[in-house]
Amino acid sequence: MHTTTAPVHLMNNYARWPISLVKGQGNQVWDDQGKQYLDFTSGIAVTSLGHVPPKLTAKLHEQLDTLWHCSNLVHVPQQEILAEKLSRLSGLDQAFFCNSGAEANEGLIKLARRYAQKIKGTDRYEIISFEQSFHGRTLATLTATGQEKVKDGFAPLPQGFVTVPYNDLDAVKSAITDKTCAIMLELVQGEGGVHPAEEAWVKALRELCDAHGLLLLIDEIQTGIGRTGTWFAFQHYDVKPDAISLAKGLGSGFPIGAVVATKEVAAAFAPGTHGTTFGGNPLAATAGIATLATMEEEQILERVAHIHDVLIKELEKLKAEHPDKVVTVRGKGLLLGVELTIPAGEPVAYAREKGVIMLMAGPQVVRLLPSFVTTDDEVKQAITVLSEALSQV
Numbered sequence: 001m002h003t004t005t006a007p008v009h010l011m012n013n014y015a016r017w018p019i020s021l022v023k024g025q026g027n028q029v030w031d032d033q034g035k036q037y038l039d040f041t042s043g044i045a046v047t048s049l050g051h052v053p054p055k056l057t058a059k060l061h062e063q064l065d066t067l068w069h070c071s072n073l074v075h076v077p078q079q080e081i082l083a084e085k086l087s088r089l090s091g092l093d094q095a096f097f098c099n100s101g102a103e104a105n106e107g108l109i110k111l112a113r114r115y116a117q118k119i120k121g122t123d124r125y126e127i128i129s130f131e132q133s134f135h136g137r138t139l140a141t142l143t144a145t146g147q148e149k150v151k152d153g154f155a156p157l158p159q160g161f162v163t164v165p166y167n168d169l170d171a172v173k174s175a176i177t178d179k180t181c182a183i184m185l186e187l188v189q190g191e192g193g194v195h196p197a198e199e200a201w202v203k204a205l206r207e208l209c210d211a212h213g214l215l216l217l218i219d220e221i222q223t224g225i226g227r228t229g230t231w232f233a234f235q236h237y238d239v240k241p242d243a244i245s246l247a248k249g250l251g252s253g254f255p256i257g258a259v260v261a262t263k264e265v266a267a268a269f270a271p272g273t274h275g276t277t278f279g280g281n282p283l284a285a286t287a288g289i290a291t292l293a294t295m296e297e298e299q300i301l302e303r304v305a306h307i308h309d310v311l312i313k314e315l316e317k318l319k320a321e322h323p324d325k326v327v328t329v330r331g332k333g334l335l336l337g338v339e340l341t342i343p344a345g346e347p348v349a350y351a352r353e354k355g356v357i358m359l360m361a362g363p364q365v366v367r368l369l370p371s372f373v374t375t376d377d378e379v380k381q382a383i384t385v386l387s388e389a390l391s392q393v
């Protein structure tokens, strides 16, 4: 069924593209008309190892034939393996598993409040977040999100959040009160326009947190699991967060989210304080383990660095070819934004028509999130099509 109109029995909460994808292999996907596309979005930073990666498929098949689900009232060995891997890669200590990004950030927010109130013995609860940020669609996470459009019509919103300008130290300093318990941020704002945090600012935030007894919470849902060229974006900054949230790339497309924290902070979640039915079930945790194992075996961070270099070279050429339309290229690793002087919707639609799927991040930014197994030729194909698209509009 070729779907170009709003489906009758699905809620109309997405502005869907007029295509239906039915098959994927590596970086290629096919629609229901048999048309082939290069996926330069990785399903929004999810399928970082490409679609249906054979090693992961084999591991998931094995687990499908063994045990899908059990409750968190029992030990789940796969969770322990995945938590150990995440702890080793992040330098943090303990993980909690859930099913999505928003749920991971809910966990992060609850952990920070409970740590302040039960471990530190204060009555602090307020969290400082940033303009243009995106933290999810639940009531708490949309309140932390620094974009008015996601809040419209959902009042009353939970209390205890303040939003200040990004990369602005004075704004953070003046927002700290005796109620503040944490600062929460993305290190490259993904949905909000691909804005990287400045290194000196992030270091200063860590110092502020230490001076005021606040937690530094990093939302690594889009930036984590290799996307920016390090396992976690905070590793570019020479700071250690108190806790991070993960989701998107962690399961290569199988839904899984996580909160990972230092032992001291994690201690705030005593038995019965937080939980989920599905979180980290054997299938989901297997997807996470297989994702990380494959990335380690294939030395994927080196691939990310290589593809980044090729992509940046092509984007510099693009900028030189279209000086009137390309303002700047920014981002880290394979989370890149091309800011235009014109709306990005038309070139992105043109590229899709020509068989390359790209995203937007705000009205004038083309967001590129290729997989970590993208070839040099595929990079050239994508940017050639984007260049054509810019010539057309």
Ligand SMILES: *Cc1c(COP(=O)(O)O)cnc(C)c1O
Residues within 6 Å of the ligand: 100, 101, 102, 103, 105, 134, 135, 136, 137, 186, 190, 191, 219, 220, 221, 222, 223, 247, 248
């Ligand atoms: C996608 C995203 C979320 C929300 O994740 P969901 O799985 O859609 O709930 C939160 N924070 C960031 C930075 C994201 O990119």
